[in-house]
Amino acid sequence: MRENADKASRPLTVADALALPVLAAGQPQVVTGVDHLDRQVRWVHITELTDPASFLKGGELVLTTGMPLPEEPAGVRRYVDELAEAGAAALVIELVRRYHRPPDALVDACRARRLPLVTLAADVNFLEVTQVVHALLLGNQTDAVRRTQRVHEAFTALTLRGAGPEDVVRAAADMSGRTVVLENLVHQALICEPSGSTIDEALTGWEQRSRSVPSRERAEVCGDEGWLVAPVEYQGERWGRAVMLPAPARAGLSDFGPADVTVLERTAMALTIARLIHATPWExxxxxxxxxxxxxxxxxxxxxxxxxxxxxxxxxxxxxxxxxxxxxxxxxxxxxxxxxxxxxxxxxxxxxxxxxxxxxxxxxxxxxxxxxxxxxxxxxxxxxxxxxxxxxxxxxxxxxxxxxxxxxxxxxxxxxxxxxxxxxxxxxxxxxxDIGLRRLLYALREDIRVQGYAERQLGRLVDHDTRHGTDLLATLRHYLDAAGNKTTAARRGNLSRETVYQRLRTIERLLDCDLEAGERRTELHVALAALDVMRAR
CATH class of the missing domain: 3.30.70.2730 (Alpha-Beta Plaits)
Known part of the structure; x- marks a missing residue:
């Protein structure tokens, strides 16, 4: 979608005009200024005057039969100089009536002023050329107005719903088909929305590259890389910049056009508003x-x-x-x-x-x-x-x-x-x-397998203590902590050895186990540690 929009929004150039069937029928030949055929054509002007420049405003494709050209070289140079000064896009001369080859003085003068000179070997209806080109230009203007309106509507909707900076930058990248970056005053790239490139391609060496690109008061193309930049303000002061990067050659996009400028200007405005709405510093x-x-x-x-x-x-x-x-x-x-x-x-x-x-x-x-x-x-x-x-x-x-x-x-x-x-x-x-057994079990305390294990190992003992008011679980803890030493367990529980023996026999009966078995003691010790950490929540 972006590719079609880009083609539609691209200004009509001299090369585009020469490719139109109505002009192509005249067998156009570019004599000078082949490197300047990308000049924008804003209008078509038919003239047989010796001083047409006074009627030009810049960007005109000037069509002539050659009849008004002066004979003397100085007059020809003056004629071309005036066209160049007025900003004519190109001079198209028909080689049918007065000339069959362009005068040398005209070729030299156009080459000196870098003005594209195009000859037509066959008769062309200049009026038809005017109608076709003007229709294209007016159609493009209408399309441009519609596109601009859609851009304004999209950013207005973002602003009304309180969109954050990420949403704004993402919308700009989607609309333009180009990578868009938001940076602050110290050239830190806070948000990067790549389009047609990777983050690596867009941001590598960002600060150094950004510092070489001057700031402007409005959206302009700046720097050696040709970035399109626009200031972003906060409370009346410049806060940072919105940057639209040129598309890589593989993306097939042309240079920045008016539509891109409109997108970036509205991006900067929406970011300024978002900065007021969202209190959290964007850094x-x-x-x-x-x-x-x-x-x-x-x-x-x-x-x-x-x-x-x-x-x-x-x-x-x-x-x-x-x-x-x-x-x-x-x-x-x-x-x-x-x-x-x-x-x-x-x-x-x-x-x-x-x-x-x-x-x-x-x-x-x-x-x-x-x-x-x-x-x-x-x-x-x-x-x-x-x-x-x-x-x-x-x-x-x-x-x-x-x-x-x-x-x-x-x-x-x-x-x-x-x-x-x-x-x-x-x-x-x-x-x-730091993670030992207790910490490991604490980390796994929500796992139903650990919970089920503790319940299977100790559930009957806990139930017995609850129903009868006994304290067998504490005795088991002292015994296991003492590595099976009954004397130590008795001392830690303030009990006689005979009482400890009796309680351990009861525990063995309730749990159906032999507490003298080392592996069984390990299993119970783990279960007791699991029960402890689950009760510590």
């Missing part, structure tokens, strides 16, 4: 999106992932990466606080909410840079806001594409953070290596 939103793409591995390639985070200012080369998760009841405050701590520490990172109550942090670490001091600093900041916060880390990885694995490990460490179970001295965060 934060961009980091959240980038983190979720990494965690969920939604990037199309490792190169896309590198380009995406690098365009947000995070080093993606020659560094290591570490995932940190923070479970907290104050996620928004923690997001601000952790971001500030990292800026103060000078540690590049992406920070953003991954889910309700869960923040993700991806640290970019220089070679041999210790990560523990940074994580300890983040933990202290999180505990200041929420004493019950849980901070966990994954393992350090060298490839950005492995960040998802690091986040997965941090997630497993967080899931196994059993309340009340102390961490090693001097450490305030959880690691995967």
């Amino acid at each position: 934060r939103t961009a980091q959240r999106s980038a983190l979720r793409e990494l965690v969920e591995q939604r990037h199309h390639s490792p190169e896309d992932a590198h380009a995406r985070v690098a365009a947000l200012g995070l080093p993606a080369e020659d560094c290591g990466f570490l995932a940190v998760l923070v479970e907290t009841g104050a996620p928004e405050a923690a997001e601000d606080r952790l971001s500030a701590e990292l800026r103060t520490a000078g540690v590049p990172a992406l920070v953003g909410a991954l889910a309700a109550g869960r923040l993700g942090v991806l640290l970019a670490l220089r070679a041999a840079q210790p990560w523990r001091p940074t994580v300890e600093r983040l933990s202290r900041a999180a505990f200041t806001l929420d004493p019950d916060a849980v901070v966990s880390v994954g393992s350090e990885v060298t490839e950005l594409s492995d960040a998802a694995r690091s986040f997965g490990e941090a997630g497993r460490a967080a899931e196994a953070a059993l309340p009340g179970l102390p961490l090693p001295e001097g450490r305030s965060f959880h690691e995967l290596s």
Whole structure:
């Protein structure tokens, strides 16, 4: 759909006009200005005057039989100079009545002024040419008005429903068929909606490329790469830019046209309004999106992932990466606080909410840079806001594409953070290596297979204690914790050895087992640990 719209919206050029049957019948030959046949034709002007330039406004295809051309070369040069100064698109001369070959003076003058000179070897009805070309031009203008109206209606609808910046940028890319990027004042690419290209192609080296492209007061094509850029404002001040990138050659799109300018101008306006409606800073939103793409591995390639985070200012080369998760009841405050701590520490990172109550942090670490001091600093900041916060880390990885694995490990460490179970001295965060039996069972506490196992192993004993007011489960716990030593179990339970013996026989009868069997004791010990962690919820 975009390809057809692009063809329809493309301005009529000199080359297009010469290809029309009404002119092609005259056997046109381009004598000079073959490199300028892409000039836009805005009108057709038939003239037999010696000074037609006074009737031109620019962009005219000038048709003549050659009758008014002066004889002397100086007059011919003056004639051509006036056409060029007036901005004529091309001069078409019929070689039927006065001339059978173009005068040398005319050829030289047109070549000097880079004005396309086209000869017609056969008679052509100039009036018919005028009618055909003008009909095309007026039809294109009508189509352009309709397209502009559709663009305005689409962006008005987006604004009225309170669309966010991602929706606006995506709509611009869909309408134009080109990649559209939203960047802030420090040239960080916050949103990139690729079309006809990859994120890697669009964003690699973004900051350096963007800084070479000057800003303008309105939508204009700028820079060596020919970006179409438009300013985005917030509360009367420039906040960033909307950028439409030229299409790759393989996409088959022409240079930017009026329709593209209209789309980008309306994009910038819609983004300005969206900035007023959506209070969350877009830099934060961009980091959240980038983190979720990494965690969920939604990037199309490792190169896309590198380009995406690098365009947000995070080093993606020659560094290591570490995932940190923070479970907290104050996620928004923690997001601000952790971001500030990292800026103060000078540690590049992406920070953003991954889910309700869960923040993700991806640290970019220089070679041999210790990560523990940074994580300890983040933990202290999180505990200041929420004493019950849980901070966990994954393992350090060298490839950005492995960040998802690091986040997965941090997630497993967080899931196994059993309340009340102390961490090693001097450490305030959880690691995967912390997961022993109790933490593993705590992480699996919702699994019905674990629940069923605990019930099958200990259910009858728990039921007996409930019905009879006994405390056999506690005796079993002391016995198992003492590795089968009855004397130790008696001391821990403040019981006589005879009472412990009696209770253990009752337990064996209720559970139909031999407590002297090592494997059976292990099974019961695991079941008891599972029961404990399920009761700890």
